[in-house]
Amino acid sequence: QVQLVQSGAEVKKPGASVKVSCKASGYTFTNYYIYWVRQAPGQGLEWMGVINPSGGSTSYPQKLQGRVTLTRDTSTSTVYMELRSLRSEDTAVYYCARDWWAKYNYGYYGYWGQGTLVTVSS
Amino acid sequence: QSALTQPASVSGSPGQSITISCTGTSSDVGGYNYVSWYQQHPGKAPKLMIYDVSSRPSGVSNRFSGSKSDNTASLTISGLQAEDEADYYCSSYTSSSSTWVFGGGTKLTVL
Numbered sequence: 001q002v003q004l005v006q007s008g009a010e011v012k013k014p015g016a017s018v019k020v021s022c023k024a025s026g027y028t029f030t031n032y033y034i035y036w037v038r039q040a041p042g043q044g045l046e047w048m049g050v051i052n053p054s055g056g057s058t059s060y061p062q063k064l065q066g067r068v069t070l071t072r073d074t075s076t077s078t079v080y081m082e083l084r085s086l087r088s089e090d091t092a093v094y095y096c097a098r099d100w101w102a103k104y105n106y107g108y109y110g111y112w113g114q115g116t117l118v119t120v121s122s
Numbered sequence: 123q124s125a126l127t128q129p130a131s132v133s134g135s136p137g138q139s140i141t142i143s144c145t146g147t148s149s150d151v152g153g154y155n156y157v158s159w160y161q162q163h164p165g166k167a168p169k170l171m172i173y174d175v176s177s178r179p180s181g182v183s184n185r186f187s188g189s190k191s192d193n194t195a196s197l198t199i200s201g202l203q204a205e206d207e208a209d210y211y212c213s214s215y216t217s218s219s220s221t222w223v224f225g226g227g228t229k230l231t232v233l
Contacts, residue, residue: 035222037168044227045160045168045211061221100173107215107222108158110179112167 002026004096004113011119012086019082020116022096029077030054033105036070036081038092039115048094050105051079086120093117125223126151126212133231139200142228144212145193150223152193156215159188159197162227163208171210172197199230207232 007021022034036048049060051070058070069082079096093115100110127145134140144151144159151157157175160168170179172188175195185200195214199206212225 037224045162045213045224047213047222047224050222059221062219095167100170100179106173107156107213108170108173109160109168109213110170110173112169115167 002098002111004098004111006094006096006113006116009117009119011121014087014120014122016086016120017082017084018086018118019080020094020096020118022079022081022113024077024079024098027098028102030074031102033099034070034072034079035097035099035107035109036068037095037097037109039095040089040092043092046092048081050107052105053079083118086118088120091118091120125216126214126225128210128212128225128228130226131229131231133233134199134202135233136202136204138202139198140202140230141199142197142210142212142230144195144197144214144225146195146214146216146223147193147218149218150193150214150216151190151195151212153217154215155190156222157188157190157195158213159186159195160211160213161206161208162211168211202232204232206230 035050053072072079096113097109098111100108159172162168175190176188
């Protein structure tokens with residue numbers, strides 16, 4: 001069965017960086033796009049970016065350009081999300097999600113990781 | 123401010139039907155059929171309920187249906203049940219930035 005298992009909760013100080021992992025299993029890793037979505041406490045969902053695990057190409061929203069980087073390791077079927085220059089507003093649950101359909105980035109988040117809480121506090 | 127506009131809350135009684143709207147522009151909802159809907163219970167990850175405007179993944183109840191008219195997509199839940207009480211989010215591709223955006227979310231209360 002498809003599983004996305006994320007790394008554990010993190011506490012970081014303002015200005016630091018965080019790197020969250022998302023390990024995929026139960027399907028062919030390189031066939032499905034992976035997205036990252038975050039949710040601040042009591043707030044809605046925010047789209048953070050997408051990576052094609054096959055070639056490594058990425059796309060990010062303008063708001064996070066320059067601060068977020070998605071990478072992948074095909075040998076371990078793992079996608080990483082790094083966010084730099086953290087500020088208190090980055091406190092949120094971070095989710096990875098796999099597209100519902102293979103080969104194309106439709107933006108349909110069919111399978112989700114369990115979420116990783118990142119807390120930014122001095 | 124979210125790119126897609128949803129009502130903050132809707133409510134209905136068991137057995138009734140409700141509709142949640144998701145309003146965008148011709149650059150997103152109105153221009154593409156890459157619209158999806160998600161259900162999120164407290165403390166849980168979202169769940170895909172509708173994709174391609176009106177298609178349901180296997181396992182999703184046929185009480186959930188989607189549609190689109192001009193720049194507004196809609197999610198209708200018929201025969202409301204207590205377990206439908208959750209937050210609902212729409213999502214769409216947007217050509218203005220070649221990325222994806224979410225609506226602000228709608229809290230559904232089953233009275």
